[in-house]
Amino acid sequence: MSETRAQAEKDETKAGALPEAExxxxxxxxxxxxxxxxxxxxxxxxxxxxxxxxxxxxxxxxxxxxxxxxxxxxxxxxxxxxxxxxxxxxxxxxxxxxxxxxxxxxxxxxxxxxxxxxxxxxxxxxxxxxxxxxxxxxxxxxxxxxxxxxxxxxxxxxxxxxxxxxxxxxxxxxxxxxxxxxxxxxxxxxxxxxxxxxxxxxxxxxxxxxxxxxxxxxxxxxxxxxxxxxxxxxxxxxxxxxxxxxxxxxxxxxxxxxxxxxxxxxxxxxxxxxxxxxxxxxxxxxxxxxxxxxxxxxxxxxxxxxxxxxxxxxxxxxxxxxxxxxxxxxxxxxxxxxxxxxxxxxxxxxxxxxxxxxxxxxxxxxxxxxxxxxDPSQPTITVTEGDPDTLVFKGIEVAFANGTTVIQDATAEIHSGERVLIQGESGTGKSTLFRVIGGLWPWGAGEIVTPPRETMMFMPQRPYLPLGTLKESLSYPAGPDKYPDEECHKALERVGLVRLPERLHDEERWDRVLSLGEQQRLAFARLLLHRPAWIFMDEATAALDERNQDAMMQMVLDELPESALVSIGHRPGLEAFHTRTLKLQKAEGGARLTRPPRPPRQQPRWKIPGLKNPLKRRPRVPV
Structure with missing residues (x-):
């Protein structure tokens, strides 16, 4: 019995030992x-x-x-x-x-x-x-x-x-x-x-x-x-x-x-x-x-x-x-x-x-x-800031940290004011492509020329709400003093969070107090305050029903008509709020970014009272 115990102690000691070099x-x-x-x-x-x-x-x-x-x-x-x-x-x-x-x-x-x-x-x-x-x-x-x-x-x-x-x-x-x-x-x-x-x-x-x-x-x-x-x-x-x-x-x-x-x-x-x-x-x-x-x-x-x-x-x-x-x-x-x-x-x-x-x-x-x-000698994705009106992908190859290629040879150009929807099967690297645009993903090759970083705002599926007051979450990443309370009240009411303006200075764990759908609407209110020139949405409406999704998207078009919009989404009706679609198509050696044939335009599923139809033609202005 003592020999067995001694051997067990010896095995435990060996398991817990570290290489001498460390x-x-x-x-x-x-x-x-x-x-x-x-x-x-x-x-x-x-x-x-x-x-x-x-x-x-x-x-x-x-x-x-x-x-x-x-x-x-x-x-x-x-x-x-x-x-x-x-x-x-x-x-x-x-x-x-x-x-x-x-x-x-x-x-x-x-x-x-x-x-x-x-x-x-x-x-x-x-x-x-x-x-x-x-x-x-x-x-x-x-x-x-x-x-x-x-x-x-x-x-x-x-x-x-x-x-x-x-x-x-x-x-x-x-x-x-x-x-x-x-x-x-x-x-x-x-x-x-x-x-x-x-x-x-x-x-x-x-x-x-x-x-x-x-x-x-x-x-x-x-x-x-x-x-x-x-x-x-x-x-x-x-x-x-x-x-x-x-x-x-x-x-x-x-x-x-x-x-x-x-x-x-x-x-x-x-x-x-x-x-x-x-x-x-x-x-x-x-x-x-x-x-x-x-x-x-x-x-x-x-x-x-x-x-x-x-x-x-x-x-x-x-x-x-x-x-x-x-x-x-x-x-x-x-x-x-x-x-x-x-x-x-x-x-x-x-x-x-x-x-x-x-x-x-x-x-x-x-x-x-x-x-x-x-290190310029390492095969990494180069992200540089360029023209404020253009986003350019030049032969982008996206890989995982272990070297596996997920996207190959992605080339595209998006201009200010465009509304582009990126679609593709699960696992084709849509969200990873957004991380590349944001400068978070260095693994791969190619070059991306982005607008200045301060003109861009990313909206992930689960918004980040920092610890602190509701106003700090709403103003993030800017400080809470940048926006007057009146503007914050209007933004919250605009996205339908009518019960929150009176709690603007309450300190809570807002990521727990609010449902995911409410958090996503809070992110749209944040968007109204910051008014970026470039908006990137990664399933930013996935927790909303189609009625509220259409309302939020229409609000973006009405309030920020000059902003470029690049979205990832699978929900029905999103195509109606975008002018063109890019698709990541699965292929051997990594997905490819393609432009599918333009489908016939359709009206949104839901007609929201008080919102303009995003597809209604505007009268031409005589030249």
Missing amino acids: LVKRPMAAFWKLTKAWLTAPDRGNARWLILALVLLTVGQVAVQIRLNIWNRDFFNALENRDFAAFRWQMVVFLMLAVGAMAVAVYQLYTKQLIQLAWREWLTKRILESWLHEGRQYQLEMAGASADNPDQRIAEDIRVSVDLAVDFVGGLLTCSMMLAAFVGILWTISGPLHLGFVGIDASIPGYMVWAALTYAIIGTTLTLVVGRPMVGHNFARVAAEADFRFGLTRARESGEGIALIRGEVDERRGLERLFGNVRGAVRRLMRSQRNLMYLTSGYHSLAMIFPTIVASPAYFSGAITLGGLMQIGAAFGQVQSSLSWLVDSFPRIAEWRAAVNRMVNFREVLDELDALVA
């Missing part, structure tokens, strides 16, 4: 590069002054500890000599030192937290700029890149990377100063150790220093050997936790769909499987921590008595007083603690390296996407 040098070098970029950036704020303040406070902390070490000697000497006056004075000195230590510790912690916050804010801003830039957040998901759960990497991994890095630098700075100060004290007060061996007299100067150094080297070496697997196990744990959290978020966001099809049992099964990954990763980490705890617990327990044992011969021989013995013990503790910083910090170092690895990996994947788009 754990060590490259992430650390990249993180150091980010650190230097922050300290030299024009928007670093008062980071340098905060770091200087932290150094000065650390010097103050070390000075207090040195004075406490001297107090330790004088206090115990007063006790040994039964000198009550000296004892009373040492209590006063201790109170003053305690107040000083408290003040230094408080401001040292506060300064360190200010540095952590400033650094995290700067790094988060930089990574957000790279992630939410020209569709990189979308391309990252479509490329299947090895940077899962960007929310976890931005929110949690950056925090852990920054907070622990500042903690470690502060700890190393303190340990270095303590070591420099107390090595001298320990060397002086411990004196030489005289040895007699085979008639030869020998002495070891500052023998307590060598004892502390030997003790720390042994402990550090054993810690590195025993604790090394913890880095990989921490990485696996963080990734598993992120996947589990994403599964919970997805279940919450999709609560209605899960409830309607009674999918709770299957959803629980999936979440339990994700938590099983968490459990396995945590168990592997726990075993590593257990093994390390055996070592560190014994190491620190022995350190409590080790200096007293080593220095006791000098005390019993009368070479040092009780105060001197206590001072040696305290100084040895400071030296040994400084030298053993790695032993104490190793579990947190393992966690930090895992977070740095994930954060740096995420940044590198974003940089690779930027390089792919910017």
Whole structure:
């Protein structure tokens, strides 16, 4: 039974192990590069002054500890000599030192937290700029890149990377100063150790220093050997936790769909499987921590008595007083603690390296996407801005990230004021073609010349409604102050959302409060406010009944008669609102963009009271 369990633990450890190349040098070098970029950036704020303040406070902390070490000697000497006056004075000195230590510790912690916050804010801003830039957040998901759960990497991994890095630098700075100060004290007060061996007299100067150094080297070496697997196990744990959290978020966001099809049992099964990954990763980490705890617990327990044992011969021989013995013990503790910083910090170092690895990996994947788009030697779709009155496709070939071609040799030209409907079977790449126009899809070849981006507006099937007030959703992506409330009221009433104007400044999850049909009508109201010259609709009326679809389309023609309209749609009656049709026809090697024969014009299915007939001929104007 024990052999079976041991084999199971071995298999779990092997499953959670990571390639050595992913754990060590490259992430650390990249993180150091980010650190230097922050300290030299024009928007670093008062980071340098905060770091200087932290150094000065650390010097103050070390000075207090040195004075406490001297107090330790004088206090115990007063006790040994039964000198009550000296004892009373040492209590006063201790109170003053305690107040000083408290003040230094408080401001040292506060300064360190200010540095952590400033650094995290700067790094988060930089990574957000790279992630939410020209569709990189979308391309990252479509490329299947090895940077899962960007929310976890931005929110949690950056925090852990920054907070622990500042903690470690502060700890190393303190340990270095303590070591420099107390090595001298320990060397002086411990004196030489005289040895007699085979008639030869020998002495070891500052023998307590060598004892502390030997003790720390042994402990550090054993810690590195025993604790090394913890880095990989921490990485696996963080990734598993992120996947589990994403599964919970997805279940919450999709609560209605899960409830309607009674999918709770299957959803629980999936979440339990994700938590099983968490459990396995945590168990592997726990075993590593257990093994390390055996070592560190014994190491620190022995350190409590080790200096007293080593220095006791000098005390019993009368070479040092009780105060001197206590001072040696305290100084040895400071030296040994400084030298053993790695032993104490190793579990947190393992966690930090895992977070740095994930954060740096995420940044590198974003940089690779930027390089792919910017590299002229790579076969990518070139999107350039040109004539504001023309949209041109020049031999466009659209592929998936894995290289599979979905659209081949698409060539077309659309002019300002035209209304073009793009149709095709499911899977021919209609929506992907829209993503190409929007500059989101770099995979493929060819060139697209678009109007200026600020003249274009895209309307997907499910409109994006940001968190905040209804007016913020209506004005998006512009700010809520750009449009007066009166204009927003008119736009909402124009699309039939007559109950919403009075809630313009209410803050809700509007993507949940409104039905999909209402969200699509809100997108048309947004269109009325922005009044773009080019409108791109991807199944933007799919959730509306035909009556409301015709009403929305007719409204666009009436309110924005000069705007170009490019639509994707399958619903009956859409042809009546467009002047021509392009079709993506399935073919071997990818769909082709063709122009089918022009069908006879038909009247819309629904005649909406109060709306003009979009097909009614206008009287010719004499030339």
